[in-house]
Amino acid sequence: MNAAASPPASDTGPFVAITGGTGLLGSYLVRDLLLAGRNLALIVRRDRKKSAATRVEALVRHWEDALETALPRPVVLEGDLTEPLCGLTAEDRHWMHWNCGELLNNAASLSFRGSDRAAEPWLTNVTGTRHALALAREVGIEHVHHVSTAYVCGLRSGTVAEDDLDVGQAFGNDYETSKCEAEKMVRAAGFASTTVYRPSIIVGDSQTGYTSTYHGFFAGLRLGHTLLTRVVKGSTSGPALLALLGVNQADHKNFVPVDWVAEVIAHAVQTPAARGRTFHLTHPDPLSMHTVGRVIQEAVETFSVGASPDDPDLCDEQWFADNLRSQLDVYQSYFRNDPVFDRRHTDAIAGHIPCPPLDDATLLRMSHFAIETDFGRRPARTPASTT
């Protein structure tokens, strides 16, 4: 723990312990809760090269650069959800007992496929959630917030209420099944309050286009980009792409910008009336697949560099079709028609925080960022410099 090394700059009550703070949504949650003056403790695993403390320092500096303001340092608790009690030392658990009043469990594996329950996505989403809840119980935390997904509804159609969970629905992939199981476990755990947040598909920052993960909309964009840069000119028309994926252009898909999702969760964490409720963090105006295809086409034609016939990396269409077929169930999980997500609870507590429109200019800004950073392979500039 680096609590002694980096005391919080403010004294605004008990700490919120957060898992998954280094991820896309988590990094915005950290930003917004620090800006709101909350004391934070981040449960973060080390990566191959960096300790948890180094990773958290890089995250806070990233926001300091972007916002051009100094931020207080969170306490860092090095831990991994796949280990019992998240692998925290007795000293860290003792510290949590005296300092943490809430847990915001946001960490997850976003792997879509995996039948082995000892591997992802089950390991972090189900076993990891069980470990996080056991940790919260052991250190005496009473209020738990859990980031789930709107797609715990699986393959349901019609209108899905925020209080619905297991109605016997079928699921589109292992990720959805694992997140539904986790949400059931969290609700049954018996904390003084359990608040559940269910975003739909998270895209980038509505202001800057910044993202660090490339699911959903970006999976389709990456496909269009690969077609243009590695296969043949002319194969990137939006309708052709959607036809390849077997997508119906009249279907609708629900995307939400990460900055809005984080702002609403941060607000709910600070709002006692939100406790114990479940919130669909979904867009009031889902996009038609026709619009998605059209924007992807415009984005790759504007920002991607087309393939040259003498490029040694050029692939033939057969290679591409074969590879696409092997990935098709992933794309179809992303692009099947969505139900209507009722969002009465969200409107009641966050009606004053409108979800930014995902118009062409916003989606093109996000696409530009993704293509410019080669979908995460090139280092991202700070959010501030992407405008």
Ligand SMILES: NC(=O)c1ccc[n+]([C@@H]2O[C@H](COP(=O)([O-])OP(=O)(O)OC[C@H]3O[C@@H](n4cnc5c(N)ncnc54)[C@H](OP(=O)(O)O)[C@@H]3O)[C@@H](O)[C@H]2O)c1
């Ligand atoms: N992205 C979406 O479209 C979407 C939509 C709906 C709901 N959600 C939910 O939103 C939450 C955040 O997702 P995201 O998009 O921000 O994902 P992300 O960018 O992939 O971040 C995942 C976070 O979880 C952490 N994590 C994963 N396994 C862990 C483990 N075993 N121990 C400790 N930490 C672990 C990661 O840490 P490392 O940095 O160490 O890998 C990272 O901080 C998740 O609960 C997800 O299910 C996401």
